[in-house]
Amino acid sequence: MMNYFVLGIFIFLLLESFVYTQEVEVVVENKDNQCDAYCFKVLRPMLEHISVMQERWEFCNSSKLANTSSRLDKIESQLVAQEAKDVSYAAAIEETKMKLLEQKSLIENQKNINRKPFQKVGSKYYYIEEIQQLNWFGAAHKCLEFGAHLISLDDQQELNAINSKLNPVNAYWTDINDLSEEGTFLSLTSGVRAKFLNWRTGEPNNADRSEHCVYLFGAYSHMNDFKCSSPKYFICESFDA
Numbered sequence: 320m321m322n323y324f325v326l327g328i329f330i331f332l333l334l335e336s337f338v339y340t341q342e343v344e345v346v347v348e349n350k351d352n353q354c355d356a357y358c359f360k361v362l363r364p365m366l367e368h369i370s371v372m373q374e375r376w377e378f379c380n381s382s383k384l385a386n387t388s389s390r391l392d393k394i395e396s397q398l399v400a401q402e403a404k405d406v407s408y409a410a411a412i413e414e415t416k417m418k419l420l421e422q423k424s425l426i427e428n429q430k431n432i433n434r435k436p437f438q439k440v441g442s443k444y445y446y447i448e449e450i451q452q453l454n455w456f457g458a459a460h461k462c463l464e465f466g467a468h469l470i471s472l473d474d475q476q477e478l479n480a481i482n483s484k485l486n487p488v489n490a491y492w493t494d495i496n497d498l499s500e501e502g503t504f505l506s507l508t509s510g511v512r513a514k515f516l517n518w519r520t521g522e523p524n525n526a527d528r529s530e531h532c533v534y535l536f537g538a539y540s541h542m543n544d545f546k547c548s549s550p551k552y553f554i555c556e557s558f559d560a
């Protein structure tokens with residue numbers, strides 16, 4: 320009897336479990352049927368947000384592309400303009416270069432016209448003028464035109480060397496003078512007292528109180544003070560010696 324009672328309880332529980340399972344399946348099935356509307360409702364804000372973001376991205380992307388394209392066009396224009404400028408500069412530089420070369424050529428030609436054959440005597444270079452006679456100032460200026468100065472003797476050795484090149488009958492201006500102070504003989508080149516003097520006997524005599532420039536007489540290598548306005552030959556000494 321007891322066994323039948325237990326068996327009955329077991330069968331009852333089994334039937335209850337079956338009924339519950341069916342009910343759960345029905346609920347889930349109903350939820351599945353309702354998901355379309357439900358899920359759309361839940362996801363709609365997210366989908367709208369994604370759509371907005373996509374539109375923004377597309378707008379930004381197209382805007383960036385347009386901006387980049389515009390910048391590239393501007394850079395290309397600048398490069399073309401710069402290239403044109405470079406060509407213009409190159410032409411200007413070439414033109415200036417040609418003008419400078421022309422100027423250089425003219426200067427060289429002028430130098431060749433003015434250049435005199437300086438000769439090395441001892442350790443220095445001299446130009447000895449044997450054709451044209453000028454007063455002392457004109458002679459000093461002419462030497463400057465040659466890029467030189469009137470001879471400025473340092474010692475007896477230099478005098479002996481240059482004397483061997485002179486015409487014995489000619490007189491040649493030197494750079495020595497006492498224009499600033501009578502009796503004080505200065506070198507025009509250095510502006511200080513002449514380093515070397517080799518007076519002829521009786522000189523300097525400052526004849527007529529008007530002899531303030533010194534020439535060198537070729538025959539004896541002697542010096543004499545004389546009128547600066549008197550035309551004489553002259554000796555130029557190069558600064559490059």
Ligand SMILES: [Ca+2]
Pocket residue numbers: 497501502525529530531532544
């Ligand atoms: Ca004098």
Ligand SMILES: [Ca+2]
Pocket residue numbers: 522523524525526530543544545
């Ligand atoms: Ca004299």
